[in-house]
Each structure stands twice: as C-alpha cells, then as structure tokens.
Amino acid sequence: MRVRVALIEFFVVFGCVSFAAAQNLNSKARVEAFAKLPDWSGMWEPDIFVGQADGQQFSEEALRKMKARSESMHPSFTPEYQAKYEAIRKSIEAAIAADPVHPPATHQPLCGSPPFPATFTPGMFEWRITPEETTFISTVGAVRHIYTDGRSHPPKDLLWPTLMGDSIGHWEGDTLVVDTIATKRRIYMGELTGFFMPMSDQLHFIERIRMVNHDAIQIDYTVEDPIALTKPIHAVYTQTRVTDFDRMLEEADCEENERDPVVNGRFSTVTH
C-alpha cells in the first residue's frame, strides 16, 4: 500500500514537472523567437568539394578557388611570428627535400573532431538553429556550440584552449555574428600548406554567417591577433547545399581501417 502511494506521488510530481517544462519550451515568446530565425535546414558541404574524383581529388575549379583564397588571405605576421612561420616553412621544405617520396606529416590525420577553424574543411555539415544556440555538426565529428542566449564569454580565469574554443553569437537580421576565443591558439594553413600555425593567446575569430541564397551559406571570416598579426586575416568560405544525399553518416572512424598512418613523422601508406 505504502509503495503504491509512493508511486502515485512520484508520477503526480513527475507529471507536474514535465508539464511545467513543456509549457516553458512552448511559451509564446519562444515560439515567436523561433519564427524570427532563418531556416538553414538541410545538409551542406564546402563548395570546393563538388566534382571530386573517386579518391577525393579536387576539381580544377576547386583548386583555382583554394589557391585564390590562400593568396588573398596570406597572413601579415609581426616580426616575431614571421620568424616562427619561416622556421616551420623551412623545416617542412627541408623534410621534403630529405625524402621527397615520403612527405612529412605536417599534422596528424584529421580523424575525430578537426579543431576550429579547420571545421570549415572536410565533410558535410548541418546547422541546428534554436533561439538559445546554433549548433554546427559535421560528418567528421566536429560539433560547435554557438550560444545566442545573450551570455558573454566566461571570465578569463575560467577559460583555457580547447578544440572549438568558446563561441557566442547574436543575430543581425538573417546574419549570425559569432565571436570565438580560447581556441588552441593556432590557425589552419591547410589550403596553403597543411599545417597549423601557432598564434598568441590574443587569437580571436569573428564570423558573419548568412544564407546568401537557397543553395549557399557564406561564412565571412576574420582572424584577429594583435600579437601575431599586423592586420587581421580575412577570408570568405562558401558552403553549398547537398542535394544528392539526405543522411549525416559518420566518416572519421580511423580505427576501422587507417592505412595512411604517420610513421616517424611522415605519412606512409599500407598497400597490403
């Protein structure tokens, strides 16, 4: 009898709490907030990935786009960081010269979650937009949480470098403006060289993200770092709508069959 009373009490309390939560989630104010948000549903991919060969070789058009973007965003480093950049560049050149047929691994395989801002590059993406947060999800495991509930970045003593950093955002009309700090203090030089360039603890990213038409989302991307850069880096990335596939399938499970391991600092290939 006592057990039955306890169960009834539990379900009454549980039901009240659930009802209250549902009321809050579906409040008029929240529904109205949802209605003001743009619809970025669907799947997206970097525009440079269109027209690849079976080995994911890039198309001529993609190569032209990548080269033009790389040249346009070439960083203007302060003397201290220019020296660091040159040192890395020369070490890679020396490693290539020492063994041209076994290229040096300028990074580990990008399996698992690629660090921001390399999140822009491989895979297909989804954008999940709610009034409180926009979430970016990629098929290679990257997840970014961009908080749009009006919060600030945490105080400095509660921040440390993480793969995605800390992102807060707000909407200016149909443009999501994102401010990101506390990343791994490096920028991705992928389209130039495939390596990550170390930066200072002042590294700061600003993105203006907007669906420019039904089939394209544009990311206007600025990198600031007053210690490492003499002027901000600016680039534009475009994501195109995926029209030939409708499921987010994971594709970065390197444990399953990784046959291009890094051996002694160089990429190798297991042919058998």
Add this chain to the structure above:
Amino acid sequence: MKRSVAALTVVIFFSIASSALAHHSRAMFDQTKQVTLVGTVKEFQWTNPHCWIQVLVPDPNDPQASPVEWGVEMGAPVELMRKGWKPGSLNPGDKVTIIVNPLRDGQPGGLVVSVTGPDGKIIGHPAAPGSRAP
C-alpha cells in the same frame, strides 16, 4: 615587388607541401601521373576513413609470373555513395580497369581516379575534369 615575392612564396610552397583537406594528406601520391591497372578484385574494403580496393594485376609481358597485388585508396564511404557507389559495387573476382595516381615511393599502391567495372562501364558518376589533390 614585396607582394609578388610573397605570392611567389605561396605558389612554391603550395606546390611542394601537402594539404589537409581530407582526413589526411594525399602528398604520398604523385598526382601528375596516372597508371592504368588491369586486373582482378581480391577485396573491396568499404570502410572508414577511406575505402580500398585490393586488386591482383598480372604482368602483361610475363603472363606466367604471379600477379602483383596493388592496394588502391578511394574516398570515404559516404562520399563514394554520393558518387553512385554502393558497398556491393565490387566483388572478389571482378575484372576491373583502375586508373590511379601512383605512390611516389614505388610501392604497388595509388589513389583511385576512376574504376571501370566488369560490364565495361565506369562505376559511379564521372569526376570533374582534371581532378587532383593540391
């Protein structure tokens, strides 16, 4: 002048260094070359992070010699599926013609450009012209 030097530096570096826009580098493969392999599928590995075909390739000049096993790399399953491939597109024993960018180090391996199946048709949608990794 300074600008042109910087641009030249970028171009030179661009041409010699690897890119990281896939799961890992493709710099092991010589994208300026293509090799055509005519052989028999030993195994089709529909796996992450990338698919592979193990193919037995006889020496046309020495039919009595044992065929050489090549391991050729493709894209991720999800990307291949979008190009019209399926997990069962190839089976052991299938006669295939595979165009690859060969490994730089001379091992019997490469990066697949296209595969012609037993019916004489290219499997999947054709790539855009001139596709290669940077």
